Amino acid sequence: MLKKNPLCMKTRYWAIAFTCVVLAFACEDKESHVIVGKDKDFLFKAGAASQADLIYGQLAAVKGDNPQVRAFGLQMANAHQRAIEDLRNIALSDNIQLTTGMDKIHEKRLSILLTLVGAPFDTAYVSAQLKNHQEAIALYQSELDSGKVDALRAHASSYLMFMQSQKTNAENLTLALTARSND
Structure with missing residues (x-):
């Protein structure tokens, strides 16, 4: 009759446990990390929208007639610069060059x-905003509701x-x- 070696039994258990861990990681849902399809569309559309608001804001900060419009433009430019940086970092984590x-x-x-000055510029800028x-x-609500990439959903949620x-x-x-123009 063969005696079972306790060391051999422990090795088998460790081998089985190791195999289970490897298989568990192999089966992990990778979709939440890969930017494709609608998530990739969101990434580029959000980037384009933020770029527009950055440029519009910079323009309003210097061209705005009303001090509130200039302040709002500066706030928009700063906020959308941060949003673009956030989107670029998310894109780079998936080896995507975000233009x-x-x-x-x-x-x-x-x-x-670009063709307007004074109060007409202010009105058109705020309307564009x-x-x-x-x-x-x-766009962001759609990504939050149906996006698959955790980092993009977190970005959508925060912004x-x-x-x-x-x-x-x-x-x-x-x-x-409007009230000011009626005065």
Whole structure:
């Protein structure tokens, strides 16, 4: 009759345990880390929207007639610079080079802003900000609801509330500009 060697039994248990751990890590859901499909679309659309708000904000900070518009523009430029940096870091973690050029809609809005001065510029800038924030809120809410990449969902979550408050600020600024023009 063969005696079982306790050392041999321990080795087998360790081998089985090690195999289970390796298999568990191999089966881990990698989808939450890979940026593809709708998540990649979100990444580039969010980057383009933030780039537009950065440029519009920089323009308003120097070209705005109303001090509130200049302050709002500066705030937008700073906030969207941080958002772009955040998106670039997320993209780089997946070896994606994020280019943040504006899309045609944002370029058209910019071309209009560049032709205006004074109160008409202020009104057009705030109107563009309202449109941009409405579009961005829908984009970020969609990513939050159905995105697969944890880092992008976290980004959407952290910026969504900020964008909603900035949309409210733009609405209030619209009211202030309207009241001022009626005086």
